Amino acid sequence: xxxxxxxxxxxxxxxxxxxxxxxxxxxxxxxxxxxxxxxxxxxxxxxxxxxxxxxxxxxxxxxxxxxxxxxxxxxxxxxxxxxxxxxxxxxxxxxxxxxxxxxxxxxxxxxxxxxxxxxxxxxxxxxxxxxxxxxxxxxxxxxxxxxxxxxxxxxxxxxxxxxxxxxxxxxxxxxxxxxxxxxxxxxxxxxxxxxxxxxxxxxxxxxxxxxxxxxxxxxxxxxxxxxxxxxxxxxxxxxxxxxxxxxxxxxxxxxxxxxxxxxxxxxxxxxxxxxxxxxxxxxxxxxxxxxxxxxxxxxxxxxxxxxxxxxxxxxxxxxxxxxxxxxxxxxxxxxxxxxxxxxxxxxxxxxxxxxxxxxxxxxxxxxxxxxxxxxxxxxxxxxxxxxxxxxxxxxxxxxxxxxx
Amino acid sequence: xxxxxxxxxxxxxxxxxxxxxxxxxxxxxxxxxxxxxxxxxxxxxxxxxxxxxxxxxxxxxxxxxxxxxxxxxxxxxxxxxxxxxxxxxxxxxxxxxxxxxxxxxxxxxxxxxxxxxxxxxxxxxxxxxxxxxxxxxxxxxxxxxxxxxxxxxxxxxxxxxxxxxxxxxxxxxxxxxxxxxxxxxxxxxxxxxxxxxxxxxxxxxxxxxxxxxxx
Numbered sequence: 161x162x163x164x165x166x167x168x169x170x171x172x173x174x175x176x177x178x179x180x181x182x183x184x185x186x187x188x189x190x191x192x193x194x195x196x197x198x199x200x201x202x203x204x205x206x207x208x209x210x211x212x213x214x215x216x217x218x219x220x221x222x223x224x225x226x227x228x229x230x231x232x233x234x235x236x237x238x239x240x241x242x243x244x245x246x247x248x249x250x251x252x253x254x255x256x257x258x259x260x261x262x263x264x265x266x267x268x269x270x271x272x273x274x275x276x277x278x279x280x281x282x283x284x285x286x287x288x289x290x291x292x293x294x295x296x297x298x299x300x301x302x303x304x305x306x307x308x309x310x311x312x313x314x315x316x317x318x319x320x321x322x323x324x325x326x327x328x329x330x331x332x333x334x335x336x337x338x339x340x341x342x343x344x345x346x347x348x349x350x351x352x353x354x355x356x357x358x359x360x361x362x363x364x365x366x367x368x369x370x371x372x373x374x375x376x377x378x379x380x381x382x383x384x385x386x387x388x389x390x391x392x393x394x395x396x397x398x399x400x401x402x403x404x405x406x407x408x409x410x411x412x413x414x415x416x417x418x419x420x421x422x423x424x425x426x427x428x429x430x431x432x433x434x435x436x437x438x439x440x441x442x443x444x445x446x447x448x449x450x451x452x453x454x455x456x457x458x459x460x461x462x463x464x465x466x467x468x469x470x471x472x473x474x475x476x477x478x479x480x481x482x483x484x485x486x487x488x489x490x491x492x493x494x495x496x497x498x499x500x501x502x503x504x505x506x507x508x509x510x511x512x513x514x515x516x517x518x519x520x521x522x523x524x525x526x527x528x529x530x531x532x533x534x535x536x537x538x539x540x541x542x543x544x545x546x547x548x549x550x551x552x553x554x555x556x557x558x559x560x561x562x563x564x
Numbered sequence: 565x566x567x568x569x570x571x572x573x574x575x576x577x578x579x580x581x582x583x584x585x586x587x588x589x590x591x592x593x594x595x596x597x598x599x600x601x602x603x604x605x606x607x608x609x610x611x612x613x614x615x616x617x618x619x620x621x622x623x624x625x626x627x628x629x630x631x632x633x634x635x636x637x638x639x640x641x642x643x644x645x646x647x648x649x650x651x652x653x654x655x656x657x658x659x660x661x662x663x664x665x666x667x668x669x670x671x672x673x674x675x676x677x678x679x680x681x682x683x684x685x686x687x688x689x690x691x692x693x694x695x696x697x698x699x700x701x702x703x704x705x706x707x708x709x710x711x712x713x714x715x716x717x718x719x720x721x722x723x724x725x726x727x728x729x730x731x732x733x734x735x736x737x738x739x740x741x742x743x744x745x746x747x748x749x750x751x752x753x754x755x756x757x758x759x760x761x762x763x764x765x766x767x768x769x770x771x772x773x774x775x776x777x778x779x
Contacts, residue, residue, distance in 0.1 A: 478654040478656070482642065482648070482667055483639050483640065485639045486636070557618070558609075558617040
């Protein structure tokens with residue numbers, strides 16, 4: 161008779177009659193599958209944010225003076241740019257603009273969007289399209305919110321929008337001492353939608369935000385202020401900046417220097433620091449749960465192995481009497497435990513995956529964790545049972561028969 | 565030709581309990597040897613030695629002329645040459661009756677199944693093939709054990725109290741089956757208190773205080 165029939169028979173008997181420990185393993189494995197998904201997501205996001213992504217490396221800066229209006233001019237921007245750890249400084253004033261799809265019939269009903277410069281903080285917001293690098297957003301490109309003009313992301317990327325703006329060509333001093341802007345004729349600026357961002361992520365700038373190349377953003381902002389870009393940098397200045405720092409670890413230091421320079425600053429890093437204990441706790445729970453599976457399966461293996469050897473001495477003696485070798489008896493007993501653990505793992509992974517999909521969506525599934533979990537309980541059960549199994553196979557056949 | 569040769573065997577336990585003293589016994593094919601003796605006389609120990617389930621403290625046990633040295637060699641001889649019937653029929657509860665019968669078979673599954681069905685039918689328990697062993701009556705269980713003992717077509721059959729706890733009619737049936745095995749030129753050794761074996765045994769031997777008489 162093939163050993164697989166023996167193993168299958170004992171597996172079914174165990175699942176029918178001795179299901180408490182396998183059931184516990186099922187639930188434990190299921191919990192790990194459910195817990196590891198969000199935890200791994202959170203950890204991956206935090207890692208990505210802290211390294212590749214710019215959100216955690218970005219500091220928002222505002223002028224900070226008693227009159228509330230000390231502009232951030234080009235000179236100030238250059239000073240900030242020279243602070244240790246600072247990589248780039250982008251003027252970050254927003255403007256409301258009217259936008260409509262270039263091939264839309266309803267040109268007389270444009271949407272009003274708040275336009276911002278595209279910086280290192282924004283690529284993680286992209287949900288569709290490939291503009292993940294701030295350097296790549298060209299002067300004729302725009303990133304809009306998903307659902308713009310009632311269109312899905314798939315329908316938006318690659319299409320053109322028209323942005324209505326009023327550029328100022330020059331500002332001259334008038335004879336009465338005042339200043340007069342020249343230009344001011346409304347124009348249509350055609351931009352290609354390079355990517356779409358997901359507003360539901362809680363974008364940095366509120367709903368209805370759109371992003372363009374920083375240089376273009378500065379030009380549009382100058383137009384809305386009835387001035388030129390040169391004058392903005394030279395005298396009028398900007399209300400806020402976004403400062404890109406080399407790494408998330410340097411953010412605190414840069415913020416301290418900005419405070420010393422008399423500037424307000426804020427960063428996601430400092431906000432996340434408040435959440436870090438919760439993230440650490442989740443992370444710990446996920447890791448501990450995985451090791452708990454291993455540890456408990458080892459203990460169960462020892463318990464089940466001991467219990468099986470004790471309760472099945474007559475059976476083991478029978479197999480010996482029928483000519484089963486020590487090695488074969490060990491293989492059969494170990495195979496039974498491995499099968500029990502593997503079935504528990506399979507059920508646990510399936511159950512956990514089901515719950516995880518229902519609760520957190522398919523994206524929360526961790527295929528690597530699930531693949532690792534499948535052989536883990538079975539292997540741990542066998543390892544845990546090594547001592548009793550070795551004892552069983554070495555028992556002389558007549559002594560085990562007398563136990564019957 | 566001698567199939568089982570037990571030569572001057574002594575068996576001691578823990579160095580101070582001598583169960584068998586200088587026991588010698590030979591069994592030839594076609595013989596049904598009835599091993600008698602009071603409880604504790606050493607019958608089961610002698611059957612264990614004959615079935616290579618344990619090794620003697622002194623003396624030799626040969627099956628088919630070969631002395632068995634190592635545990636793995638003993639297992640191989642048990643697998644290929646010896647069939648056991650125990651006083652309390654032992655089965656693996658996770659397997660069906662027929663699967664239990666097939667346990668010793670080295671044949672592929674389909675051939676083993678056919679042979680097992682044939683043996684179960686021979687002992688009139690064919691209808692119980694797919695039942696769990698726990699559902700068998702005492703007599704059925706002992707006949708299923710007989711079927712299993714023959715599954716590897718053994719030259720030597722060892723039975724320890726095979727009729728204990730059975731009613732007279734079923735016990736007679738089991739004795740008859742064992743006698744048939746001897747007629748098939750197998751060597752059969754039965755340890756039993758059942759005097760009914762006097763009618764079917766070709767020879768009887770008695771163990772008294774660890775020593776064999778009437779051999």
